[in-house]
Amino acid sequence: MYPLLQGLSVIEASSFVASPTAGLYCAQFGAEVIRVDQIGGGPDFRRWPVTGENDSLYWENLNRGKKSVALDLSSPQGRELLQELVRATGQFITNFPVGGFLSHETLSQGRADLITVRVMGWADGAPALDYTVNNAVGYPMMTGPGPEPVNHVLPAWDLLSGAYAAFALLAAIQRRSVSGEGGEVRIPLSDVAIGTVANLGGIAEVLYSGENRPRLGNAVYGLFGRDFVTADGQRTMIVVVTPRQWSNLIAALGLEGPVAAVEAERGVSFAKDDGLRYDHRDALFPLFEAAIGARSHADLAAALDAGGIVHSAYRTMLDAARDPRLVGDNPMFSAFDANPSGFAYPAAGPFGTVPQLERGAPQAAPRNGQHSEQVLAERLNLSSGEIARLIDTGIVGTPS
Amino acid sequence: MYPLLQGLSVIEASSFVASPTAGLYCAQFGAEVIRVDQIGGGPDFRRWPVTGENDSLYWENLNRGKKSVALDLSSPQGRELLQELVRATGQFITNFPVGGFLSHETLSQGRADLITVRVMGWADGAPALDYTVNNAVGYPMMTGPGPEPVNHVLPAWDLLSGAYAAFALLAAIQRRSVSGEGGEVRIPLSDVAIGTVANLGGIAEVLYSGENRPRLGNAVYGLFGRDFVTADGQRTMIVVVTPRQWSNLIAALGLEGPVAAVEAERGVSFAKDDGLRYDHRDALFPLFEAAIGARSHADLAAALDAGGIVHSAYRTMLDAARDPRLVGDNPMFSAFDANPSGFAYPAAGPFGTVPQLERGAPQAAPRNGQHSEQVLAERLNLSSGEIARLIDTGIVGTPS
Numbered sequence: 001m002y003p004l005l006q007g008l009s010v011i012e013a014s015s016f017v018a019s020p021t022a023g024l025y026c027a028q029f030g031a032e033v034i035r036v037d038q039i040g041g042g043p044d045f046r047r048w049p050v051t052g053e054n055d056s057l058y059w060e061n062l063n064r065g066k067k068s069v070a071l072d073l074s075s076p077q078g079r080e081l082l083q084e085l086v087r088a089t090g091q092f093i094t095n096f097p098v099g100g101f102l103s104h105e106t107l108s109q110g111r112a113d114l115i116t117v118r119v120m121g122w123a124d125g126a127p128a129l130d131y132t133v134n135n136a137v138g139y140p141m142m143t144g145p146g147p148e149p150v151n152h153v154l155p156a157w158d159l160l161s162g163a164y165a166a167f168a169l170l171a172a173i174q175r176r177s178v179s180g181e182g183g184e185v186r187i188p189l190s191d192v193a194i195g196t197v198a199n200l201g202g203i204a205e206v207l208y209s210g211e212n213r214p215r216l217g218n219a220v221y222g223l224f225g226r227d228f229v230t231a232d233g234q235r236t237m238i239v240v241v242t243p244r245q246w247s248n249l250i251a252a253l254g255l256e257g258p259v260a261a262v263e264a265e266r267g268v269s270f271a272k273d274d275g276l277r278y279d280h281r282d283a284l285f286p287l288f289e290a291a292i293g294a295r296s297h298a299d300l301a302a303a304l305d306a307g308g309i310v311h312s313a314y315r316t317m318l319d320a321a322r323d324p325r326l327v328g329d330n331p332m333f334s335a336f337d338a339n340p341s342g343f344a345y346p347a348a349g350p351f352g353t354v355p356q357l358e359r360g361a362p363q364a365a366p367r368n369g370q371h372s373e374q375v376l377a378e379r380l381n382l383s384s385g386e387i388a389r390l391i392d393t394g395i396v397g398t399p400s
Numbered sequence: 401m402y403p404l405l406q407g408l409s410v411i412e413a414s415s416f417v418a419s420p421t422a423g424l425y426c427a428q429f430g431a432e433v434i435r436v437d438q439i440g441g442g443p444d445f446r447r448w449p450v451t452g453e454n455d456s457l458y459w460e461n462l463n464r465g466k467k468s469v470a471l472d473l474s475s476p477q478g479r480e481l482l483q484e485l486v487r488a489t490g491q492f493i494t495n496f497p498v499g500g501f502l503s504h505e506t507l508s509q510g511r512a513d514l515i516t517v518r519v520m521g522w523a524d525g526a527p528a529l530d531y532t533v534n535n536a537v538g539y540p541m542m543t544g545p546g547p548e549p550v551n552h553v554l555p556a557w558d559l560l561s562g563a564y565a566a567f568a569l570l571a572a573i574q575r576r577s578v579s580g581e582g583g584e585v586r587i588p589l590s591d592v593a594i595g596t597v598a599n600l601g602g603i604a605e606v607l608y609s610g611e612n613r614p615r616l617g618n619a620v621y622g623l624f625g626r627d628f629v630t631a632d633g634q635r636t637m638i639v640v641v642t643p644r645q646w647s648n649l650i651a652a653l654g655l656e657g658p659v660a661a662v663e664a665e666r667g668v669s670f671a672k673d674d675g676l677r678y679d680h681r682d683a684l685f686p687l688f689e690a691a692i693g694a695r696s697h698a699d700l701a702a703a704l705d706a707g708g709i710v711h712s713a714y715r716t717m718l719d720a721a722r723d724p725r726l727v728g729d730n731p732m733f734s735a736f737d738a739n740p741s742g743f744a745y746p747a748a749g750p751f752g753t754v755p756q757l758e759r760g761a762p763q764a765a766p767r768n769g770q771h772s773e774q775v776l777a778e779r780l781n782l783s784s785g786e787i788a789r790l791i792d793t794g795i796v797g798t799p800s
Contacts (some may be wrong), residue, residue: 001567002570004568004572004574004576004585005575006575006717007570007578008574016641017600017713020600024599025564025567028570029568036751043641043642046673046674046675047623047674048594048621048622048623048674048675048678049601049602049604049605049608049609049613049622049623050675051608056601057601057604057605057608058600058601059598059601060601060604061598061600061601061603061604062599062600062601064612076740087460103776104755106638121724123730123731123732123753124468127708128708128710128712129639129641129710130623131620131639132637132711133712135627135635135637135712135713135714135715136712136713136715136720136726136794137715137717137720137726138715138716138717138718138719139552139553139554139717140718141714141715142553142712142717143543143544143550143551143552143553144544144550145548145550148545148616149714150543150544150545150550150637151543151617151618151627151637152539152543152552152554152556152620153539153542153550153616153621154539154556154596155600156554156556156559156560159556159560160556160560160563161569161598161751162561163560163564163566164563164751164752165491165565167425167563167566167570168429170567170571170574170646170750171429171570171572172404172754173574174404174405174408174570174573174574175403175404175405175406177577178406178407181756183754183755184754184755184756185753185754185755185757186752186753186754187750187751187752187753188751188753189733190726191730191751191753192751194720194726194727194730194732194748195732195748195751196460196554196559196751197571197717197720197721198413198746198747198748199421199424199461199462199553199734199748200417200458200461200462201449201456201457201458201459201460201461201462202449202717202721203461203721203727203745203746203748204457204460204461204739204741204743204794205449205457205717205799206717206718206721207718207745208449208451208457208743208745209449210718211718212716212717212718213449213717216553216764217551218549218550219550220531221448221449221553222447222448222449223447223448226799227535227549227680235535235549236617237531237535237551239490239529239531239532241416241443241529242443256771270585273445274447274448275446275448275450276443278448281459285507285664294442296783300429303784308527310521310527310528310529310532311532312528312532312533312535312536313535313536314535314540314541314549315535315536315537315538315541315613316528316538316541316606316612317537317538317539317542317597317602317606317613318538318606318607318610318611318612319538319540320536320538320594320597320666321597321602321603321606321607324509324698325522326536326537326590326594327594328742330523330591330594331523332591332594332595333598333623339604341604343604345603345604345606345608346598346603347598348410348594348595348598348599348603349595350502350595351564351587351588351591351592351595352564352568352585352586352587353523353585353586353587353588353591354572354583354585355504355583355586355778356485356581356582357581357583358709386536386718391426391767
């Protein structure tokens with residue numbers, strides 16, 4: 001935790017990945033993020049992976065450092081309490097439907113300067129998920145060795161939408177600080193996906209060429225990069241992005257002569273041109289496969305490191321979780337045993353490191369309704385008697 | 401373009417995807433983003449996809465709406481000019497090395513409240529790229545039907561790091577507006593990747609179970625979701641996340657009886673439990689394969705839409721680029737013919753839609769050095785004579 005956003009409070013009414021990560025990133029930078037859920041948990045409260053006791057390891061990591069208010073959102077009174085919390089706070093992150101009781105139009109009545117950031121499926125309000133926008137924009141047809149499409153496992157569009165939502169929230173706050181005006185920023189997953197295709201040149205590329213990029217397996221488009229297997233069977237990714245890395249790589253592998261022979265035969269120079277190294281990969285890859293296949297991974301890694309060449313071994317997630325550089329010795333992680341699940345494991349702080357500030361410890365996710373009483377008292381000035389009545393009538397939930 | 405960040409100026413010295421997208425998102429929200437590059441273009445200036453004239457369709461989309469200053473960054477004087485531009489502006493996005501002439505320590509001498517956001521490879525300064533952190537954290541070993549690892553094609557870690565960098569910039573500005581203090585936020589790709597594994601519960605999952613998640617092909621972990629093929633051969637992704645979607649899906653496919661038979665045989669109820677639908681996918685998937693395989697895609701899509709069930713057909717990127725809903729009729733896109741490449745195609749604006757504001761038109765990427773004279777005059781108060789001398793001596797570049 002770094003206190004960059006200290007003093008900012010946000011109401012989050014959301015589920016799954018995209019809008020919860022927006023709240024998480026804000027909380028990790030010191031904002032007060034109050035997540036409001038259905039009593040007993042929203043649709044993502046038991047999302048897998050879960051423990052043997054059905055506690056979600058997913059939920060308890062996506063909601064670290066947030067406060068939890070539990071309301072009966074199927075009742076008019078519960079819905080009103082959420083609306084009032086949003087109005088009293090002034091900043092709102094959600095993936096609730098654009099037109100329902102959490103529409104910006106409804107919420108901004110009584111809070112004209114409200115800022116709402118809403119992650120959506122399609123821009124027109126139709127439902128979509130990471131896994132459906134991904135195949136709508138074409139990536140699975142380009143992924144893997146073919147011929148079948150391959151879905152990504154990483155929910156990349158959710159994650160990008162979440163980080164962009166956190167950015168959009170602060171951008172809208174920046175504007176309000178100048179103009180006094182609030183407003184809504186709608187972020188449809190479908191626009192994030194097709195907009196990213198456009199930003200990376202993909203729309204231009206396919207319309208220019210009139211055809212789809214070929215499948216490349218594990219090779220990288222437009223430069224020299226691919227997975228290779230060492231003599232001791234370690235698959236390793238190697239990617240070259242600078243002239244120095246290229247010359248160091250062929251020197252490290254003793255391939256100066258064979259590469260020069262390809263250059264002479266084809267009348268090209270690979271020294272400074274990513275595209276040529278890609279175009280002539282049919283001639284280059286076999287040379288590198290043989291040279292790398294004759295070395296142990298330890299020898300290869302040492303030679304590549306000495307040459308500043310970017311490489312990394314393929315690992316499983318369990319290997320990664322046990323890796324000192326990635327987790328054990330990484331200051332972004334701290335040993336942590338205060339998780340709602342009761343399971344102890346390294347907890348992550350924010351991705352960003354601020355050398356000028358002390359890194360605060362990671363925090364626990366709340367139990368459902370853990371902060372209901374505190375938040376209703378502080379934000380809505382409800383008396384303890386009023387809150388007790390709301391709990392008794394099942395409108396407000398607290399941990400059992 | 402929406403003017404949320406009007407009045408904010410940022411210097412960007414960067415290349416490839418991550419830090420250029422941070423600048424792009426700021427520019428699309430109205431910030432003045434001044435990209436400073438080597439004269440003739442940085443290492444990403446000819447990155448594929450390129451046109452027949454070797455103009456990068458990638459570069460001209462990742463840098464829309466930015467200004468370009470071209471300097472000879474191999475000369476001490478060029479480097480000093482970049483340092484002075486950063487100090488004069490006060491906000492800096494970069495992926496240059498942490499310890500070089502663009503270190504925050506060096507730059508903040510003379511500009512104590514400077515904010516630097518730096519995208520890095522590893523946190524310790526060692527080089528890494530999207531494609532190498534991805535296999536270091538385990539995703540390719542979980543992707544595809546197996547047994548070989550499958551790299552993603554989408555540069556997901558770069559994209560997430562870029563959006564997070566834009567967020568971190570505004571968070572640091574927010575803190576400075578309160579405290580007066582600047583500082584650096586370092587965002588290593590490796591921490592974004594392993595931190596995301598942690599945020600999604602992956603670290604906890606593998607340490608809890610002691611094993612890796614099995615490969616699932618195109619199925620989604622922990623809920624009912626997979627690709628199916630219709631009678632007319634259209635592969636379609638279907639994902640169920642709510643009880644209502646589940647009951648509507650089995651009704652739409654006439655599977656109430658067969659699903660009830662599985663429930664009776666196995667002693668479970670699928671009505672409200674994502675995890676059970678996933679656990680018993682061996683019994684469920686064949687029922688759905690047969691029911692979907694007996695219908696045309698048009699019939700299936702109509703039935704799913706009527707039930708609010710999330711689905712989408714697999715398409716190629718060319719199909720996506722020609723799709724009216726995604727591009728042609730999507731207000732995020734505008735027809736655009738002022739690209740440096742000379743090729744005309746739909747250009748994307750920001751992912752976020754602000755209903756309260758008018759959407760400005762997308763803008764062109766600059767030519768290398770297009771704004772050198774303007775920016776040096778405005779930001780560093782150089783006279784036209786001084787600028788002319790810098791151009792003559794090759795320290796400053798302008799479009800040829």
